[in-house]
Amino acid sequence: MIPGPFRYRRVRSVDEAVALLSQLGTDAKILSGGQSLIPMMKFRLAEPTYLLDINAIPGLDFIEERDGMLHLGALVRESTLERSSLVRQRYPILHDTAEVIADPLVRNLATVGGNLAHGDPANDHPATMLALRAQVVARGPNGERIIPIDDFFVDTFVTALQPDELLTEIRIPAPPPRSGGAYLKFERKVGDYAIAAAAVFLALDEAGRITQAGIGLTNLAYKPLRALDAERALLGQQPSEELFRHAAELAAQATDPVSDLRGPADYKRAVARTMTLRALRRALERAQANA
Amino acid sequence: MTATAVRGIGMPVKRKEDPRFIRGKGTYVDDIKLPGMLFMDIVRSPHAHARIKRIDVSKALAMPGVIDVITGEELAKANLAWMPTLMGDRQMVLPTDRVVYYAQEVAAVIATDRYTAADAVLAVEVEYEPLPPVLNPFEALKPDAPLVRPDREQKSNHIWHWEAGDKEKTDRAFQEAEVVVAQDLYIPRIHVASIETCGCVANYDPATDKLTIWMTSQAPHAHRTVFSLVTGIPEHKIRIISPDIGGGFGGKVPVYPGYVIATYATLKHKKPIKWIEDRSENLQADSFARDYHIHAELAATRDGKIRGLRVHVVADHGAFDAAANPSRFPAGLFSVCTGSYDMEAAHIQVDGVYTTKPPGGVAYRCSFRVTEAVHTIERMVDLLAHELGMDPAEIRFKNFIQPHQFPYKSPTGWEYDSGNYPAALQKALDMIGYQELRREQAERRARGELMGIGISTFTEIVGAGPSHTFDILGIKMFDSAEIRVHPTGAVIVRIGVQTQGQGHETTFAQIVAEELGIPVEYITVEHGDTDTAPYGLGTYASRSTPTAGAATAVAARKIREKARLIAAHLLEVSPDDLEWKDYAFRVKGAPDRYKTMQEIAFAAYTNFPFGLEPGLEAECYYDPPNLTFPFGAYVCVVDIDRGTGQVKIREFLAVDDCGTIINPMIVEGQIHGGLTMGMAPALFEEIVYDENGTMLTGTFMDYLLPTAVETPHWKTAKTVTPSPHHPLGAKGVGESPTIGAPPAIVNAVVDALSHLGVRHIDIPITPAKVYRILQEKGVAE
């Protein structure tokens, strides 16, 4: 559990980070909260030559709502997200998510940016961001680009970020009226990655019909999943227990989990259905309370 | 002196050891730093079973900072490639030709810093020729199974066969029985997973010709003797210091190869060597507990009277029999598995088997296999209740050993010292509102909800000796205490047992406070240094209070007898005219004429009677006349989530009886911790191997220790039935809850599903396992 040799550099600005990334290429790794990267280094699954520590970059930990969007800086810690009253009131699904990530010690360091950039299908934020149709802002040598979340997750531990790009910000559309979301995770014990987890976001029209549906799923395939068929089945419909059960079934069918110590694949699929169903119910309650 | 000033037996004295722990000022082995210290790291096998064809250390040796790479070849020259185990088997320190478990020690690197040592481990090249792993003990017993231990004369994987009880009588009880229930139970491999891993700092000082080893040891004296026997160094030239220990639970009783290699290295290099395992090494290679494949049968009459118990166990001991049971008990005290129930006959057979896994069979907070014993009987009694349609509480009342039957001779030969089982169960049922819970359960069932109530009424067996029956490698299992009262009435107590969180520094001080009438804050308890502490066998199997606790009381009483002579001298009366009352020697009939122990202590050095030796000290090596038999009645209430299979413990009540209670706060803490450690294997913990014998649960990400979040609010209560033979009436308590809790939880889960025809579930009861059952029974959501 001792990492191999590496060199360490604390960067002071986004520009400096990007410049060094361009110069050092794939030998370098960004160090954010270090809660995924350091364990991988200790197991020698990752042996970067350079660590570029971005924690001292000022102003990357903002949580603010403007221009119809929630803006989250890459360095926002999970514990900050968890305690933010703005998040708790306006984006309870994000609060749900932050609260079930790892344990308080990990959350004190882990960042939202790192949680997405790691590209780990077991991480919890990807599903939520998929359900919320978030955007990822990346800065590279040629400036800034915005990556829709649907294009962001490419493969296990692979994202659309280029080796010379820094994730700087995450943008989430502000919730319309009569909308609500929920994240429900089932884990073996606190601090564990999900056996299965579901993020659901619903918006209703005045008649109570579903006008927007987002469903993201955690740890159920080689990359974070969006349950497209389930979303489609919900659109334009009046919410009902029967409809939710149908949608949950479709979501479960979209999964492709592997059997491991968290349980056999068919069990994970069953839990995915249960989590989706329960998250749908909770999202609906919140949407209706938000009228 | 008043009881509140003395704060002796029965007082909730705050733990004397806590201020240093709370401030982060404990001293653990890894806190020991010596000038010139070198660091050791270990190359480990990636195979469960392989022949070693070649070890090339040249690249590692060429790395700057690498001092040495030690292999089995080299140790063999010093006759140290093998070491004896505490069970009379032998174990590889480093292999010369083959490895027999995944993560087995293969070579050791010595370097000037920890990081270089870790890098050099990767530079050691080992060529293996994989051999078929032997993972299932039943397969291992087949004649064509690959041999795990070709070094032995006996060319099979069978280690030993052990029996207890009366076969003929038992067979007869079964032939005549109206009802027989039978069940296979598997208790998986689990690991003690103490938060502090194992390690040592070994330092040979050529100037004094003395070897000092700081190590994570639950039994420093026994370990010193083993080290002396293994190395040939005379015992007085070895000093073992067991500093603060971050959890032992049985895992720090065995001697691990790392200790021996570090010792060899310090003798060779004449520099201090530090070796500290990392978490994965600890989980992968240190001794394991349980791994019992049990087949049990219970014979009874139609109306629910138990007649006999028949058990056969196949015990997976891994590649070396390195458990730490008393010599004559290779299956520990498993034969106490007739439990709290009176029956005519029992016959127990256990077969120990080698497999290509790390050495198993260490007692993990289980009093030498009593966890396995209690799990067996408590499950079987429930199975019988189900079979007969009886309430599990009723069947227990019907079969309990009754209070008037004590001392009770069990069918497997134990003499239970004292108990009142019906009282404990009745108290538990009343407190939890058993009838009301049963009504609620019926209502919920009608609604399709799954709720279960489980009972466990266990009997523990702790406090080995007596020495005529119990020894480890021939060393009798007594224990010791030495007390010195200084002129101002301040006391140092040294004990042969070794605390690892049990609170000895407090409870043993309370024993002395009570016996001598000296306030507890004037008493210091020391232990863990073989140069200063009296010889003892160490702390495990809940034996400290029954043995060293008794020794402490007896030594204190010896001091009191001498103090009586001094008090008589001071008061100018005959010793017979004095009585010990309210913590002082008082003149009979004139209680206002008295001398306190503080006054007497001063006189012992300044004004002692002519002809009496000065000073005030005593020691005792206590050989207990019998074991003690704590017991308890636990009730657990669970709800099951039909959508995930998750078991939630809604309520858990533990009524414990450990005889006289020395410190109720510490006992309650022990029970809370023990219940959590009982819940852990019931619902979470399991060591898992893949088909190649590779261990899959080598981090806390996959070896699931429950946290405060998973732990329910434990409710505790007590009854007090003193031990008739212990000087204080005390029994052990540390392991009762670990032993009693698992079957209570399993019984509750099975009870929740019993109307669906479920009779048994093996632990750990994971959500996936429960969900599969729900699916099979058509009730999954």
Ligand SMILES: Cc1cc2nc3c(=O)[nH]c(=O)nc-3n(C[C@H](O)[C@H](O)[C@H](O)COP(=O)(O)OP(=O)(O)OC[C@H]3O[C@@H](n4cnc5c(N)ncnc54)[C@H](O)[C@@H]3O)c2cc1C
């Ligand atoms: C015991 C434990 C349990 C955990 N359980 C969970 C869990 O249940 N759910 C969960 O979601 N997570 C869990 N985590 C992971 C934790 O939340 C992650 O560490 C976190 O998601 C990654 O964030 P970080 O800031 O620590 O990233 P780091 O570990 O610092 O980095 C992770 C990766 O992302 C890259 N990176 C980081 N920031 C940027 C950036 N701004 N731009 C470009 N690349 C970047 C790094 O180079 C690295 O490759 C757990 C971690 C631990 C140690």
